[in-house]
Amino acid sequence: MGNPADETVTSALQLGCDGVRPPGSALYSLLGRLRSALRSPLHARTVWQLRQQIEHQTSLIRQLETDLVRAEIFERASAAxxxxxxxxxxxxxxxxxxxxxxxxxxxxxxxxxxxxxxxxxxxxxxxxxxxxxxxxxxxxxxxxxxxxxxxxxxxxxxxxxxxxxxxxxxxxxxxxxxxxxxxxxxxKALDGMRYLAEHDAMTGLANRTQFQNRLAEVCELGGPGGALMLIDLDGFKRVNDTLGHAVGDECLIEFARRLSVVCQSAELIARIGGDEFAALFGPATDLQRIESIAQRLSTAAQEPMNCSGRVFRVGASIGFAFTEEETPTALFARADHALYAAKAAIGATVFRGSSHQPPD
Known part of the structure; x- marks a missing residue:
């Protein structure tokens, strides 16, 4: 049986002589030392040192291979x-x-x-x-x-x-x-949750929470200029009681569509209750414009409703108030007072809140 040390040296030399390129210049240097060593008598210490260097280089190569594999795994994982x-x-x-x-x-x-x-x-x-x-x-x-x-x-x-x-x-x-x-x-998930938190699920309009937040922002700006319109459907309870809630829901959806068309210039349109709606208008709104919108909305509300094959009519009472330096509660109260005045007035559907006038 041959000397194990000689076999190690011979294997290393054979690797170089066969033309296989070892990775790293350090191994080339090592092979050069092996050739020189074979030209002189081999000493046990020399062979041991050479073997240690070979094992060290082998360990480095394995570590490099491991690092490359890890880098490839990271690339794939990060891309995924x-x-x-x-x-x-x-x-x-x-x-x-x-x-x-x-x-x-x-x-x-x-x-x-x-x-x-x-x-x-x-x-x-x-x-x-x-x-x-x-x-x-x-x-x-x-x-x-x-x-x-x-x-x-x-x-x-x-x-x-x-x-x-x-x-x-x-x-x-x-x-x-x-x-x-x-x-x-x-x-997308966050936007979806935010939409559900801020919009009415049935009509797609802003809900009461979003309306109150926007109303507070308008009042925080201070000064006159904008307008708050409140709308209440007339005869809606009769629709629910006689035709059923499914038809009533279709009626609300159709009215929300008409409201969105007529009040498309509004900054915000919201459903704030069962059959109660609100619209906020910006500073460019004057009395003539808001009254024109309210009249057109009243006419649109009275157009026949065709829901689940049932044709019927409803109406709308409308009240509005122009913004001033006041709290959201005070502004809402003025518009709400106008709304109930419209409901109480015989044959009237539109009523302006308080005696305050919008700016010229």
């Missing part, structure tokens, strides 16, 4: 998660992206991408916010997180979340780096 790693050198603005970042913006993987081209994908508002927080991060050295809307060429609009950190050297920023992640589905 619709996220990517990015780096931007300063001040050259040279970009380095992982595959996931290329995919987010619709660029070919591995291609050279100029930051100026990437910025064209951002919506105007998102680009403004990105430039502002990015400049602040570079100046202060702090990172930032930002949700932005992008519209890559040939790709549907999407939302991304950008997380960034700043690397500094001797007090100077040298690069930005971080992660970009597709959050389009997350935004």
């Amino acid at each position: 998660a619709r996220m990517g790693v990015w780096q931007c050198e300063l001040p050259s603005e040279q970009l380095t992206w992982s595959n996931g970042s290329y995919d987010l913006f619709g660029f070919q993987r591995g291609s050279e991408v100029a930051r100026s081209e990437v910025l064209k994908s951002y919506s105007e508002e998102s680009l403004y916010r990105l430039q502002r927080v990015r400049s602040n991060a570079i100046e202060t050295g702090s990172g930032f997180a930002l949700e932005a809307e992008i519209r890559p060429p040939g790709v549907e609009k999407r939302w991304i979340r950008i997380s960034a950190a700043v690397e500094r050297r001797n007090g100077e920023p040298i690069r930005l780096f971080g992660i970009k992640q597709d959050i389009t589905e997350e935004r």
Whole structure:
């Protein structure tokens, strides 16, 4: 049986002599030392040292293979998660992206991408916010997180979340780096929940919560100029009692449609109760305009309703008040008073709240 040390040396030499290129210049150096060693008598210590170096290089190669596998796994996982790693050198603005970042913006993987081209994908508002927080991060050295809307060429609009950190050297920023992640589905889910929280499920109009919030905003601005209109359906209870709630629901939906058409200039149209509706108009609304809208709405409400094959008529009582420097409660009370005055007046469907006049 041969000497194991000799066999190790011979195997290493055979690897080089067969023309197989070992990875790394260190192994070439090692093979050179092996050839030199074989030209002289072999000592046990020399063979042991050579074997240790071979084992060390083998360990490095295995570690490199492991790192490469891990990098490949990360690339695949991040792409599957619709996220990517990015780096931007300063001040050259040279970009380095992982595959996931290329995919987010619709660029070919591995291609050279100029930051100026990437910025064209951002919506105007998102680009403004990105430039502002990015400049602040570079100046202060702090990172930032930002949700932005992008519209890559040939790709549907999407939302991304950008997380960034700043690397500094001797007090100077040298690069930005971080992660970009597709959050389009997350935004859609949030928008859906927000819509349900702010809109009436039956008619699709704003609900009472959104109406109250907007009314408070209008009153916070102060001063005259806008108008609040309240509408109540006449004869709706009779529809529910005689034709059923299903027909009543169809009636509400149809009236909401007519209301939206007539009051399309309103800033907000809402269903605030069972058969109660409201419309908020902006500062450009004057008395003549609001009365014209109210009259047209009254006429539209009295047009025949055809719901589930049943034809019937309803009416609408309308009251309105112009905004002044007052609380939302006070403004609503004035419009509500006008509404009930319209209901009480024989043959009247429109009534203006209080004696306050809109501005000239």
